[in-house]
Amino acid sequence: MTSQTTADILATQSNDPTFDNVWDEIVYRGLVHVSTDTEALRELLGGEPITYYCGFDPTAPSLHLGNLVQLLLLRRLQLAGHRPLGLVGGSTGLIGDPRPTAERVLKTREQTAEWVERIRVHVTKFIASDGANALRVVNNLDWTEPMSAIEFLRDIGKNFRVNTMLKKDAVSARLNSDAGISYTEFSYQILQGLDFRELYRTYDCVLQTGGSDQWGNLTSGTELIRRTEGVSVHAIGTPLITNSDGTKFGKSEGNAIWLDPDMTSPYAFYQFWLNQDDSDVIDRLKVFTFLSRAEIEGLEVEVKERPFAREAQKRLALEVTSLVHGTDATQAAIDASSALFGRGDLTALPLDVVDAAIAELPNATVDATTTVSQAMVATGLVESLGAARRAAAEGGVYVNNERVSDESVAISTLALAGGRAILRRGKKTLAGVTIVG
Template sequence: MAAQRNDDSFPTLWDELQWRGLVHVSTDAEALSTLLEGEPFTYYCGFDPTAPSLHLGNLVQLLLLRRIQLKGHKPLGLVGGSTGLIGDPRPTAERTLNSRDTVAEWVARLQDQVSRFLSSDGENAVRLVNNLDWTAPLSAIDFLREIGKHFRVGTMLKKDAVAARLNSDEGISYTEFSYQILQGYDFLELFRSYDCVLQSGGSDQWGNLTSGTDLIRKVEGKSAHAIGTPLITNADGTKFGKSEGNAIWLNAEMCSPYAFYQFWVNQADADVIDRLKVFTFLTRAEIESYAAQVAEEPFKRAAQKRLALEVTTLVHGAAATQGAIDASEALFGRGDLTALDEASLRGAVAELPQAPGATGAPVAQLMVDAGLVKSLGEARRAIAQGGVYVNNVAVEADDRVLAPTDLLHGAVAVLRRGKKTLAGVVVAE
């Protein structure tokens, strides 16, 4: 895995961030470049606990925070215990409000995740903050008098998410309308308490980011900065980080290391170099070398394999990544399924079509149940042709049944038809 360091082939960190495609919009670029090259300063990004895990969009922010920390600056990881009770406005519909207990639990989970991507050592160690600490004591009257008076409704109505909701059938509640005021107040509070002068976030949050810089200017008469990262999309314009409608989570229980690894290794040739720039610490020279390999030998998928190795190791660690690689090889007959640890095996089988099974069940029927064939006759013909395997061992008789010794870790078997068509058999515990 590549060492976590900034690439010294760039004149400045700002130049590297731009080359990597991490800057879509910002406050004054020249001032930001100077700031990044200067004395250590405090900066932050906020993560709202609207789910029990962070996802790939959040990983973009975490890696930006880490790159700036590597420059010697001081990160704050804000997990929004108060803003998470409200939720930032989505373009289409009102969020369902979660209970206070649920939000508190998710705050703890997200704080743990944030802390794993940023260094906790040295003079610029990450500090975790929760905006509930300064909003909970604030009365509604104080909030309106001290903070609300600095916001103009006309300006708030122009924010992209608010405008989209106003033009929808759903409309927008005052609760979600007030979100940008709360986020602006966060920046002001961190500016006052930590001398925090930079906030980063996704470009779709730009209105919320600038609500903070505007508030600091109005209340304190000073300047602060913001960086909006691009929303990552695929070359075909589809939203990145979605798999059959589900986000790619950073929590191993919500997205197994195997599924996570497969997501990255299956990136399209047109996308993989941009992914290496954003999600890895490979140098410009290394990435340009992979770009040449994609152009000249795309069938080797060297760039995708390196991307999957780097990001899965970053998120899940070296052992889980090796387990995912071993499982990928073993499923297709290039490794030993029996040598896989249970977590890696179950993570891999969870991504396959599945059939419930039990010892004594005919393999031919399990093939039908798993969708590998359409009928028992087709299953028997496939077996006769020598193209059916249980745990990579060829099935030689069409009356073969699932034996107790076929159950890996006592509960799972892998069916394969031909070289690439797979299914899992899971025995109820």
């Protein structure tokens, strides 16, 4: 695999030339769950360059899987010649978008500012910052902080109707809960509407994108601009990415897939994509890769005719992990995946990659005197020492891909550098051990 960074991959991206209009391509890719006037949007995106934006709030130190959908949509529109604005929410991050369940804990100004910078770096990583339609990053604190409370209430708040605001999904859910909702979070949709108007006035921005769960906030902006400027602007809500049981991936649900390698390792990131269900993988390829329609259709045939080969999942994992983490980290993840199951050299893997793999497996920390059989029990590979002895006698116990016949040997004598060991029972059942002392 040729060594490439995200910047290198960015330079090779292109939209599928078999689509006459980028609108048709994003519809094909399933990126439009809800929108304003579809015919007007198709005409708009097929015409002269427009300015469009998406906002990213610093509610965590990293962006995640759901944000990547927006970043890739911004990139596709940029490749079609349109001008992207990436908004980082220095002010909205201080307020907090209302969740359906409970009030957010407000972050300090210092922490919010630190996370704003981290989010800015993420945004600039995936969208080109050079050329005639280079990315421009803006911070809504720049126009919100100077505004007085009187200005906010008279000039902005006057244009919003409380009965309409109460109908927003998150607001309605909170009103019907024991938690209720504070005026602070209730006002969030007004602030997001103000952002759209500011970007319309300053940059002639006429389109906002966001997740479909943000639709109420997106339309707050379109409505404010209609009322105060007398023009119609547009919004696109993308579908939420969910797991097989319909649960959303995100920080609120505790199952976020982060873009920061310190929060989700490249190995874990790669495994997430590799483990996609056959029923989901083609949709994921459409949303998260720049593979052409023809390539995706070819992989769809593979899923139907040779599902056991998992070619679509392998290509998905390769493409997305390379984009986010570069090809070197992706190759390390691939090598680790092969080595764990005896198809590669575990000793050649860097310690951080081994640790990332162990973190994704059932694992235990043991001392240097622990035997292989004790380690198997500690990690849950077997239920008892007797079961460990039987498995070893049958030839089904491996430590770092070497078959172990004497389960009473200290596992530290078989460990990799750094005191790590990968236990395997049979062909596919794995666990990890970290040895201390």
